[in-house]
Amino acid sequence: MKDLLSVLKISVPDKIFIKDPETSNLGQRIIEQSIILINEIGFENFTFKKLGTKIGSNESSIYRYFESKHKLLLYLSSWYWAWIEYQLVIETFSISNDLEKLKTAILIVTRTIKVDSKFSHINEPLLYRIIVNESFKSYLTKEVDIENKEGYFEIYKRLIARLEQMIIAVKPDYKYGLSLASTILEGSLHQHFLFEHFPSITSCKNEETPTNFFIHLVTKILK
Template identity: 75%
Template sequence: MKNLLSVLKISVPDKTYIKNPETSELGRRIVGNSILLINEIGFESFTFKKLGKKINSNESSVYRYFENKHKLLLYLSSWYWAWVEYQLVIETFSISNANEKLEKAITVVTRTVKEDGNFTHINEIILFNIIVNENSKSFLTKEVDTENKEGYFEIYKRLITRISNIILEVKEEYPYSLSLASTVIEGALHQHYLKEHFPSITNSKNDKSPTSFFIQLVKNSLK
């Protein structure tokens, strides 16, 4: 299994970048350090000029890879959801019991992230923090419908469809599988956000992830 994971590559929609950052050392430094900088100062304050200074390179070198910081955020978001998807596939493929498979799937998409040594240029823990705090900014834009048609969100939507299909394995006639799947994924981000910023209005506190809540929510919905 470890050998399999070591050769897996995360595929991100090519429209998010001008030049694939995975193809060069500079590109990987841009991605890795953009994660660190966005986490440090927030997406609003983040600029390519500041990123260039952080990596000791010209601002123009960043523009050779990404058109603007919105496209970079789309890249990071797509990378994260693709990474979650590959974990989902790996951790559920051998589970034959539908209920156990669904519980594992919910666990994968709601748990607190741990660092994955298979991708050394990306700190998945910090990227997770960015997704919790900044992910909605990738699609709460005037261009969302156009970008959706062009395939920018295909990985995110594919992940939701995978969860929906697993739900239907448990209860084939359930009429709201997509709504429930998207609620779990978005709801988990929201609960992690509340845990960090508004702990008084969530039961997910300290090291307790919202996983158990969503497992209970889904099981009760499918009764």
């Protein structure tokens, strides 16, 4: 599985960027250092000027890749969900039992992220922190419907559709597959957020992880 993943390219909708950052050393440094900087100072305080200083390049060079920091956040979110999707496809491919396949999928989309050495310019645990704390800012905007029509969120929606197919495979007459799938994906991020910032209002702590919660929830619902 690891060998197969190593030859797969993470693809992001090309309308999100002006120039694919994966095609140059500068582009990869933009992605690498933007993850570090957004994690350090937050998306609100993040600017291309600050990023330019961090990578030792002109602010204008960053605009050759992304027209705005919003588009950069869309890129990071799309890259993350595509990376998760690859793991989900590969790690569940050989599982024949539908319920076990769904449980494995839930584990993949809700677990705490570790470093993936195949992408040396991307710190996946830091990117995951950004997804938990900042990714909702990529779609809670006035332009969300336009951007949705442009296909900016196609990877995110495709991942939810994959989860929905696994849910329906377990219980074909279940009417709320998409709602449950999107709840798992977004709910997991929210539970990780609560664990870090509002631990008094979540049961996900110590050994009780969001993965345990969502597997319990889904197996009870789909009985």
